[in-house]
Amino acid sequence: PIEESSPASSNENRNGHGRRRLPSDLPRQKIVHDLPEDQKPCPCCGTMRHVIGQEVSEQLDYVPAKLTVLEHVRLTYACRHCEKQVAEGGSQVVTADKPASPIEKGLAAPGLLSYVIVSKYSDHLPLYRLETILERHGIAIARSTMCDWAAQCADLLKPLHDLMAARVLQSRIIHTDDTPVEVLDKNRPQTRTGRFWVYLGDQEHPQTVFTFTASRSRDGPREFLRGWSGYLQADAFGGYDGIYAGEVGGQVTEAACWAHARRKFYEARTSDAAASTQALAYIRLLYDVEDAAQQQLETHEETVENHLRSVIRRALRHERAVPRLQQFKTWLQSQQAERGGPVLPKSPMGQAITYALNQWEALCVYTTDGHLAIDNNAAENALRRVAIGRKNWLFCGSDNGGHTAAGLFSLIATCQRHTVDPFAYLRDVLSRSAATPT
Numbered sequence: 001p002i003e004e005s006s007p008a009s010s011n012e013n014r015n016g017h018g019r020r021r022l023p024s025d026l027p028r029q030k031i032v033h034d035l036p037e038d039q040k041p042c043p044c045c046g047t048m049r050h051v052i053g054q055e056v057s058e059q060l061d062y063v064p065a066k067l068t069v070l071e072h073v074r075l076t077y078a079c080r081h082c083e084k085q086v087a088e089g090g091s092q093v094v095t096a097d098k099p100a101s102p103i104e105k106g107l108a109a110p111g112l113l114s115y116v117i118v119s120k121y122s123d124h125l126p127l128y129r130l131e132t133i134l135e136r137h138g139i140a141i142a143r144s145t146m147c148d149w150a151a152q153c154a155d156l157l158k159p160l161h162d163l164m165a166a167r168v169l170q171s172r173i174i175h176t177d178d179t180p181v182e183v184l185d186k187n188r189p190q191t192r193t194g195r196f197w198v199y200l201g202d203q204e205h206p207q208t209v210f211t212f213t214a215s216r217s218r219d220g221p222r223e224f225l226r227g228w229s230g231y232l233q234a235d236a237f238g239g240y241d242g243i244y245a246g247e248v249g250g251q252v253t254e255a256a257c258w259a260h261a262r263r264k265f266y267e268a269r270t271s272d273a274a275a276s277t278q279a280l281a282y283i284r285l286l287y288d289v290e291d292a293a294q295q296q297l298e299t300h301e302e303t304v305e306n307h308l309r310s311v312i313r314r315a316l317r318h319e320r321a322v323p324r325l326q327q328f329k330t331w332l333q334s335q336q337a338e339r340g341g342p343v344l345p346k347s348p349m350g351q352a353i354t355y356a357l358n359q360w361e362a363l364c365v366y367t368t369d370g371h372l373a374i375d376n377n378a379a380e381n382a383l384r385r386v387a388i389g390r391k392n393w394l395f396c397g398s399d400n401g402g403h404t405a406a407g408l409f410s411l412i413a414t415c416q417r418h419t420v421d422p423f424a425y426l427r428d429v430l431s432r433s434a435a436t437p438t
Contacts, residue, residue, distance in 0.1 A: 022058055067137050070109050072098050100434035103152050107141075110430035113153055116146050118423045121408045122416075124389040147397070153430065154404040159438045160429070161407045164414060165209045165224070168201040173231045173255075173371055175200040176221060177379035179386050182395035183214070183402060191395055194402050196409070197221060198382045202371065203306060208382055208413040212402035218242055231255045231369065233376050236359055256362035257376035258283060264352035272349040275335060275342075279352070282328040289321045290374050310370030317367040325364055332357055382413055 042049055079092040102110055119125045125133075127143035134141050154161075168174060176199050182191040195216045201207045213220035218239030225232070225243060229250035234240055235257055244254045262283045269276040293313045332353050335341040343350045356363065366372040386409065396402045415422040 022060060065115075065137075067112070067134075067139055074098055099431075102156055102430040102434050103149065104434075106149070106152075108149055110427045113149055113430055114423050114426035116149055117153060117408055117426055118412065120150065120393070121389070121405065122385070122412045122422055124385070124392050126393040129392075147401070150408065151400065151404045153426075154407040156433055157411060157429065158407060160433075161209070161410050164207040164410055165199070165211075167205045167207045168199050168209050169225070169228050171202040171205045171230060173202045173233060173369075174225070174228075175233045175373070175376055175379040175382075177234065177376060177383055178216065178220075178237070179383045179390075180216070181386065181390060181402065183399060184395055184397050194396065194399065195220065196383065196386050196402070196406060197224070198379055198413075199224060200378055200382060206414075206417055208410060208417055210386075210406040210409040210413070212396075212399070212406040214399050214402075222247055225250075225252065228252065231365070231372060233257065233373060233379070235260050235376065236355065253365060254362040255365040255372055256359045258286065258363060258366075259375035259377050259380070261352075261356045261359065261363060264355050265349075268348035268352050271347060272343065275349050276352075278331070279328075282324065282331065285324050286321055286328075286374065289317060289324075292316065292320070312370065314367070314370035317370070321367055322364075325367070329357070329360060385409065385413065 040048055074096045076093060076095040078094075082092045102108075102113055108116075116127075116130060119130055120127060127146050130146060131141065131143045176197065178195045178197045180193050181196055183194040185192050193215070195213045197211045197213065197220050199209045199211070201209075211220060211224055216239065221240065222243060225248045227249045229252060231253050232240065232243065233255040240254070243252050246252075262280065265276050265279040265283070269280075293316045296316070297309050297312060333339055333341075335343045335349075335353055337344050337350070343353060345351075345354065366374050396405060411426065412422045415425050
């Protein structure tokens with residue numbers, strides 16, 4: 001016999017050992033295993049034995065996803081006393097309204113649209129694979145159709161993307177980075193290179209916004225950041241120089257990335273192992289200060305407010321990181337050949353030293369504000385979704401495809417930043433957005 005049972009209570013394994021208990025909110029199906037009738041009598045006296053207990057074990061099963069057809073039945077009403085007017089199409093006949101659809105007269109309901117979006121832009125499945133997956137369910141939907149669905153959903157959700165961008169621009173600190181993507185061009189025999197840009201708002205404005213540009217010119221970040229003032233945490237891309245010089249109309253302070261500086265010293269290890277190891281050791285000391293600050297804050301995580309956390313982190317950096325930075329700068333200068341050091345300017349180590357010294361002021365900005373991070377890894381991690389997806393879907397079909405991807409990347413990345421299920425969020429928003437004023 002099989003019967004449905006209510007979810008069993010499941011507490012987390014407190015000691016961290018053994019198999020984890022399955023989540024209590026998962027639906028459970030109870031399968032009772034009973035003895036055959038001929039084994040129930042007692043072998044000694046023949047009396048029927050009775051149940052004195054039970055042993056319960058759990059297995060995790062998987063039920064494949066299924067497609068469902070939603071039949072929208074619109075009832076029509078008429079007045080029996082006005083048959084003549086009914087025959088003439090009188091106004092006494094009325095039909096119930098159907099809820100607005102994300103795609104007017106479209107085949108796909110919000111659930112299927114959300115599945116396609118999440119599969120491509122979160123799970124990194126190219127549309128030709130989705131085409132095959134849906135065929136296993138007995139439904140043939142062309143990849144071109146799904147591409148149109150994604151574009152129409154991105155247009156419908158553009159007001160949300162614009163609102164998120166406006167929220168990011170209210171931040172004091174913005175992390176940004178970019179990554180290339182190949183774009184098909186009908187006027188060329190081969191693809192050209194476009195760019196995805198990401199902008200991360202601070203803790204008070206936790207939005208992650210992607211934009212797309214047809215090239216890596218500075219027009220992308222310049223237009224996005226126009227009129228904004230604050231700290232911009234980014235790499236040493238020359239396109240940002242005009243922004244720091246005031247081209248966007250606001251006062252933007254450069255905060256450089258120690259992860260980028262460290263990477264250049266790490267790449268120089270094969271040509272100058274001793275100097276590279278020493279430089280990496282100095283940078284490790286800077287990150288040790290960050291680890292110490294984090295451990296100190298974690299002990300008071302629930303009681304320390306965000307502003308006080310910034311004060312604590314800034315004080316620790318001023319006490320420990322600033323002296324080490326000065327020591328590191330002195331060591332870097334002593335290594336340069338023009339100062340009598342052993343490192344040639346054109347060598348990998350020389351280039352790493354030049355990069356660090358040229359960016360030195362911006363590399364030290366993080367010590368002046370506890371809200372700033374020591375590196376720009378947050379933006380690089382946000383772009384990882386593009387890098388992973390790019391290995392699967394390879395290119396954007398057009399510039400419009402790039403803008404579509406940027407808008408949908410933004411919603412999914414922000415959902416994940418807030419630990420919200422992107423499929424549930426998109427299905428809910430697409431169900432209501434068509435009938436909601438912009």
